[in-house]
Amino acid sequence: xxxxxxxxxxxRKTVLSVVLSIICIIYVLPVLTVVINSFKLNTFVKTDTFxxxxxxxxxxxxxxxxxxxxxxxxxxxxxLFSVVITLVSTFLILLCTSMAAWYIVRVxxxxxxxxxxxxxxxxxxxxxxxxxxxxxxxxxxHLDTPxxxxxxxxxxxxxxxxxxxxxxxxxxxxEIEEAAAIDGCGPLKTYFSVVLPMLKPTxxxxxxxxxxxxxxxxxxxxxxxxxxKYMTIPIHIQYLKGSYGTVDLGATMALILLSIIPxxxxxxxxxxxIIKGVAAGAVKG
Amino acid sequence: xxxxxxxxxxxxxxxxxxxxxTKQKGSQEKKTNLQVTEQGVVAVQEFNLDIADxxxxxxxxxxxxxxxxxxxxxxxLEEISEGELYIDGQLMNDVEPKNRDIAMVFQSYALYPHMxxxxxxxxxxxxRKMDKDEIARRVKEAAEILDITQYLDxxxxxxxxxxxxxxxxxxxxxxxxxxxxxxxxxxxxxxxxRNQMRAEIIKLRQKINxxxxxxxxxxxxxxxxxxxxxxxxxxxxxxxxxxQEVFDHPANIFVAGFIGMPQMNFxxxxxxxxxxxxxxxxxxxxxxxxxxxxxxxxxxxAAAQTITLGVRPSHMVLAKQxxxxxSAIVEVNEMMxxxxxxxxxxxxxxxxxxxxxxxxEGQHIDTFHAGxxxxxxxxxxxxxxxxxxxxxxxx
Numbered sequence: 001x002x003x004x005x006x007x008x009x010x011x012r013k014t015v016l017s018v019v020l021s022i023i024c025i026i027y028v029l030p031v032l033t034v035v036i037n038s039f040k041l042n043t044f045v046k047t048d049t050f051x052x053x054x055x056x057x058x059x060x061x062x063x064x065x066x067x068x069x070x071x072x073x074x075x076x077x078x079x080l081f082s083v084v085i086t087l088v089s090t091f092l093i094l095l096c097t098s099m100a101a102w103y104i105v106r107v108x109x110x111x112x113x114x115x116x117x118x119x120x121x122x123x124x125x126x127x128x129x130x131x132x133x134x135x136x137x138x139x140x141x142h143l144d145t146p147x148x149x150x151x152x153x154x155x156x157x158x159x160x161x162x163x164x165x166x167x168x169x170x171x172x173x174x175e176i177e178e179a180a181a182i183d184g185c186g187p188l189k190t191y192f193s194v195v196l197p198m199l200k201p202t203x204x205x206x207x208x209x210x211x212x213x214x215x216x217x218x219x220x221x222x223x224x225x226x227x228x229k230y231m232t233i234p235i236h237i238q239y240l241k242g243s244y245g246t247v248d249l250g251a252t253m254a255l256i257l258l259s260i261i262p263x264x265x266x267x268x269x270x271x272x273x274i275i276k277g278v279a280a281g282a283v284k285g
Numbered sequence: 286x287x288x289x290x291x292x293x294x295x296x297x298x299x300x301x302x303x304x305x306x307t308k309q310k311g312s313q314e315k316k317t318n319l320q321v322t323e324q325g326v327v328a329v330q331e332f333n334l335d336i337a338d339x340x341x342x343x344x345x346x347x348x349x350x351x352x353x354x355x356x357x358x359x360x361x362l363e364e365i366s367e368g369e370l371y372i373d374g375q376l377m378n379d380v381e382p383k384n385r386d387i388a389m390v391f392q393s394y395a396l397y398p399h400m401x402x403x404x405x406x407x408x409x410x411x412x413r414k415m416d417k418d419e420i421a422r423r424v425k426e427a428a429e430i431l432d433i434t435q436y437l438d439x440x441x442x443x444x445x446x447x448x449x450x451x452x453x454x455x456x457x458x459x460x461x462x463x464x465x466x467x468x469x470x471x472x473x474x475x476x477x478x479r480n481q482m483r484a485e486i487i488k489l490r491q492k493i494n495x496x497x498x499x500x501x502x503x504x505x506x507x508x509x510x511x512x513x514x515x516x517x518x519x520x521x522x523x524x525x526x527x528x529q530e531v532f533d534h535p536a537n538i539f540v541a542g543f544i545g546m547p548q549m550n551f552x553x554x555x556x557x558x559x560x561x562x563x564x565x566x567x568x569x570x571x572x573x574x575x576x577x578x579x580x581x582x583x584x585x586x587a588a589a590q591t592i593t594l595g596v597r598p599s600h601m602v603l604a605k606q607x608x609x610x611x612s613a614i615v616e617v618n619e620m621m622x623x624x625x626x627x628x629x630x631x632x633x634x635x636x637x638x639x640x641x642x643x644x645x646e647g648q649h650i651d652t653f654h655a656g657x658x659x660x661x662x663x664x665x666x667x668x669x670x671x672x673x674x675x676x677x678x679x680x
Contacts, residue, residue, distance in 0.1 A: 175395035178362050183456070184383040184412035193408075197399040 031260070038063055038253035045249040059250060064258065067251035070240055075255070078236035081146045082259075085221070085232060086214045089153035093210050097158050098199055101165030102191060106177070116166060122159035127219065135223040144224050146232075152224060153214055161206045168202040169195070204273040212263055233259045287338060287373040287386075287463035287496050289359070294332035294368035296354050296520075299325035318519045319349070324366075328354045329520045332368065341490055341497040343511030345504060346543070351520040352500045356466050359498060360389050372463060383412075385464075388457035392469040394449045396441040396456070402428075403437040406456045413460075427455040430492055431485070447478045451485070458493055467499045471506065483509060504544055508532070516540050538675040541595045547626060547637045549669070550601065552611075554594035556587065556670060556678070563587070565594055565668055568632050570611040575666040581679035582670070592678070595669035598626070598637040601661050610660040613638070615653045625652055629659055636661070 037045045039053040039060065048057060068075040100119075104112040134152070138144050143152050172195065180190045196203075218234035227235060237255045241247045320327040329351040336342050344352040357363040359370060361382035370377045377385055388409075396405050403424055410420045428434045431451040441449055450470055457465055470486075471479045483506060490497060490510075501507055507514045508528040516523045516531060516539075524536040535541035541549045554567035563574045563582050574582070604610045613629035613636050620642070627638040638661060643649055653659060670678045 173393055173395065175391040175393050176397065178360075178382075179389065179391060179395040179456075180397075181362070182360060182382045182387065182389050183409035183460075186383075189412070194397055197397075200399070 042250040063250040063254035067255040082232045089150035093157040097161035105169040119162040138224040289336035290371040292369045296329040297366040343507040345507035346517035350517040387464045388462035389466040568611040593671040600667035601638040604660040
């Protein structure tokens with residue numbers, strides 16, 4: 001009887017492993033396709049999409065060089081703007097939302113509750129719903145440069161960040177802040193010397209999520225930025241499309257690979273924090 | 286080193302919304318009998334207390350009696366709704382906590398988890414922009430007093446509960462504050478560690494010159510630590526006095542029942558007065574009160590009446606034979622080693638009697654079992670007489 005149930009359990013696990021493996025392959029396949037095709041000559045990308053880049057198909061690093069030197073806009077300039085926008089936006093989101101979450105939890109007035117509700121609600125509003133009005137508003141308020149677009153990112157990123165920070169701040173005992181007040185801290189000193197260091201695990205989680213989002217974001221900078229002056233990496237890749245709609249797929253794949261390398265490295269280094277942070281937000285929030 | 290004066294202190298927690306109001310009212314009323322007014326729930330009222338320089342005051346009472354609220358008002362963590370708080374003669378009602386020159390030890394330690402023990406202790410000194418050498422000297426000195434020198438480089442998570450509490454005390458004493466506040470500092474520790482830390486606090490008190498205000502719900506802590514004890518219930522002070530005073534002369538039934546372990550026995554009895562002599566009768570036992578009690582009752586003009594008689598378990602005596610005695614049937618006996626606690630029933634009331642297991646000659650005294658009858662008596666000196674309102678008739 002016992003043996004029977006054991007073998008049933010083993011069979012169930014095997015089926016589950018096979019199903020999950022298939023799902024994993026489906027998820028990884030597009031990324032693998034990008035990697036394979038970035039080393040393939042352009043003509044073979046369309047004809048032998050899933051074949052390995054061997055023999056006559058092998059292009060070496062030609063696609064990378066071509067992609068980076070294509071057109072009039074320097075690729076490194078796009079990288080610079082992507083880096084600036086990502087870092088400034090993330091810094092702004094972390095600083096403002098962690099402070100706001102601390103305020104929301106500790107003051108806990110009706111205003112705070114409404115504010116929190118609005119922040120959480122902003123997560124369920126699709127970007128497409130507000131993108132046209134946003135484009136106009138951003139132009140009017142001169143938020144259409146890489147130096148000012150982080151303000152727009154702050155607005156869109158605040159929802160998730162506040163949701164996660166509120167969950168964590170709730171778990172910080174109030175006595176620690178009271179002890180700080182007695183020890184001689186004002187509100188700002190309490191925040192920077194006591195609360196902020198304790199928020200470190202959530203800061204790392206939020207930072208990772210926001211960095212991945214801003215770095216990969218295409219639509220928002222495309223709608224807001226003046227594309228003649230400022231391009232981010234995703235926009236730059238899209239501009240590899242030549243006249244009459246011809247696309248150099250090999251070069252495109254090469255640039256996509258280049259753009260996702262930092263995110264993948266970043267993710268692999270910090271993945272334990274991502275899982276911890278998301279779970280914390282979900283459970284405690 | 287400071288005097289502390291609390292004058293007619295009152296704390297009202299305002300109602301924060303219709304729904305919450307009802308909820309809070311309901312829950313508060315169940316737990317305690319706190320007064321609920323139009324303004325809100327009155328957590329503390331009519332709190333008058335003068336604390337002398339270097340005195341160790343203990344606030345004691347059941348949960349929700351307002352003792353922690355009072356301490357937090359002294360610390361500046363709670364606003365004082367009414368009344369005045371003076372530290373060293375200076376009105377402190379509207380002074381920020383950091384400017385009151387007080388330090389506080391919390392029940393949950395409240396250590397900064399990202400800092401080492403050294404950094405935790407040095408933090409309040411750094412905020413006061415003290416010289417680095419002076420900070421190091423003070424932290425070292427406090428660490429030596431508390432025997433935590435070897436843990437200075439560790440983070441709080443690497444310490445045990447007792448060690449963490451020492452660090453919390455260390456952080457408080459490095460500042461050499463005028464007043465050291467302690468909010469149930471030993472409640473999170475296990476029984477053995479609590480006894481150990483209690484002794485440590487007594488030693489600490491001898492080493493540092495400061496005024497202590499200590500909150501606890503544990504009467505043993507209150508009795509062993511305090512120069513004076515403030516017993517609170519439902520936001521009101523019930524009695525202030527030295528541990529011996531409150532044990533020997535409880536002001537009311539609540540204090541009599543709260544202080545002393547096991548709890549004082551209470552009987553429905555009669556106070557009688559004939560020929561200028563007061564006697565108390567309970568069951569078949571009539572006892573003439575001691576001269577001191579006679580004097581006190583005469584001075585207050587106490588009339589013959591129905592009373593609640595209180596006698597401590599250790600003051601109940603086993604009579605050799607029935608006579609002018611109170612009969613009680615043993616229900617349970619608890620062997621404590623040097624003594625036995627008999628839980629018995631006398632006239633429908635639960636009675637606890639403490640009897641030593643050995644006499645002075647080292648001979649074992651005969652014990653009693655469930656169902657046996659005890660003949661109890663007590664002296665007129667150990668009777669506590671409470672009127673219908675629960676107040677001690679001698680006061």
